[in-house]
Amino acid sequence: MxxxxxxxxxxxxxxxxxxxxxxxxxxxxxxxxxxxxxxxxxxxxxxxxxxxxxxxxxxxxxxxxxLDTTWTWLQASGEGCAQRHITVLGDADYPASLLNIEDPPLMLYLLGAGKFIPNSTLATVNTTLTATNSIAHCFTGSLVNSMAVVGSRNPTPQGVANARQFSKALGQAGLTVISGLALGIDGAAHEGALDSLMPGEQRLATVAVVGTGLDRVYPKAHRDLAHRIAQNGLLISEYPLGTPPLSANFPKRNRILAGLAQGTLVIEAALKSGSLITARLTAEQGKDVFAIPGSIHSTQARGCHALIKQGAKLVESAQDVLEEMKITVAPAASADSIANETEATGPSDLFDADDRVMQALGFDPVGLDALQARCGLDTADLQAQLMTLELDNRVSRLPGGLFQRMARA
Missing domain, CATH: 1.10.150.20 (5' to 3' exonuclease, C-terminal subdomain)
Known part of the structure; x- marks a missing residue:
């Protein structure tokens, strides 16, 4: 341009x-x-x-x-920086999948290893890129194998672990994980997708659709994560450079997130979570919505349970998602390894049956007094056991003095 x-x-x-x-x-x-x-x-x-x-x-x-700021930003592309690109409505490389959403963005700013390429030239481009081992640096607007992974900004420790494990398993199967770079589940999803990369592997691991200009990182805690995404994925925004993190921008960007992905997986969500907006938009576009169930006592599970009641597919492992999407596992990842990556969410990863404290914990958050009544240990012994289990990442301490068992990967 x-x-x-x-x-x-x-x-x-x-x-x-x-x-x-x-x-x-x-x-x-x-x-x-x-x-x-x-x-x-x-x-x-x-x-x-x-x-x-x-x-x-x-x-x-x-x-x-x-104009000066944006032009300077574009000219810095490739000069020791991540690739920078702007595509506009009507361009051949504008993502075709976004043309089908209710309000396609006028402009898209791209920062990272990827760039949209016209579907009409994909075969030629793929042949050239395969020869140079740089296929990760381009993708089509439809992101043929992709999954949006979203959820609460205030997840439980188990929710964070699930987001990372599922995203890693989906990445190992060759899918690009799309999320919003927010705190909580989004950040864990990006991390898991990046974890799925093998040393030296060139692949578009993850895409972050953000609600600010691409010259800003929000939240600031994700600055390093954003830089990693720029090296092995892509950051996308419809907002001009310099746009601050305005609250209205984040729900609005969810339509792009849903539009780019083939489906949406919700890890944890309260009933008023913004993740449910992404899920609704996904369903309205005729795409699949997946949800991981949780405790009936957890507010962070109620959004997922509502989605399941409305027809979202209940999943317990990444393999469930792949089978439903009819996605063939990439050669580098076997079905068994993918199932093992996330089987912690199912009953096959229960802890030792003779462990009194772990048995007493069950699967829902529980307070110290109730736990003590269940297992019969005195206060000092119980607290010592809990401290050991916390250090071993088998138990997580939650706000309000509650404890919850952690599934193991």
């Missing part, structure tokens, strides 16, 4: 009152943004209101600075 053309697209996105829907109407009527801004007020008023027509004929004050 040339600098002048980029300026027209940025101007369209910055014009007050012009959102994606209005922008698409203007593009349909006049063609590329450059043509829109050469129209007379009379012509513009045939498509939009007089107020919007006047706004379109006035250059936004912040345009020049944003």
């Amino acid at each position: 040339e600098r002048e053309e980029l300026g027209f697209w940025l101007r369209l996105s910055l014009t007050p009152g012009v959102g994606n829907i209005t922008a698409r109407k203007l593009l349909a009527a006049f063609g590329l943004p450059g043509a829109i801004f050469h129209q007379s007020g009379t012509a513009l008023r045939q498509v939009v209101s007089e107020t919007l027509a006047n706004n379109l004929r006035t250059e936004p004050a912040e345009l020049a600075e944003l």
Whole structure:
């Protein structure tokens, strides 16, 4: 994209009152943004209101600075940095799967090892890239083998472990894991996908769809994770550089996350979790929704249980997902290894039956007094046992003085 053309697209996105829907109407009527801004007020008023027509004929004050910043950002691509790219609505490399969602983004900013390529040229590109062992650096807009993995920002320790284990297993099967870089389940999903990479392996492990400009990382705690994703995956945003983490942006970005993926796996979610938005959008697009069940007493399981009641597929292992999606396991990963990676969520990984404390814990969070009543140990002995089990990662201490057993991978 040339600098002048980029300026027209940025101007369209910055014009007050012009959102994606209005922008698409203007593009349909006049063609590329450059043509829109050469129209007379009379012509513009045939498509939009007089107020919007006047706004379109006035250059936004912040345009020049944003254009300089964005152009400089693009020119840094490949100079010791991750690849940078912008694709716009109507481009051959614009993700085809996003054209089918209710509100396709006007522009997409890409940062990382991947870049969209037109489906029409995929065969040629694949042949070339295979010869150079760089197939990881390109993918189609439909992300043929992909899964969105989402969940609570405040998960249980077991939820974090499940997200990481499932994502690693899905990655080993050759799937790209898509999530939102948020705290909790999202971050664990990205981590698990990156864990699935073998030394020297070149593959698009994970995609992060973010709610800020790509020159910012939110949350700051995920700065290192974002840099790792840029090396072995891709970060995507519809927001201009400099966009801060506004709360309204995060639910909105979920439509892109759902649109790119073949299906959505919800690990843990409360009834009002944003993850349920992604699940709903996925179902509305005719794609599969998967959910991992949890304790009936856990608020973080209620969203998953609601999804299952509504028709989401209950899964206990990554193999369940692969079989439902009819995805053939990649040669490097056997079905047995994938099943073993996540079988901790099922009953086959129970702890020793003669372990009094572990038996007394059961599978739901429990307080110290109730646990003591179940196992019959005095307070000092029970606390010592719990401390040992915590250090061995067999038990997790939860807020409110509760304890819960951890499944083992």
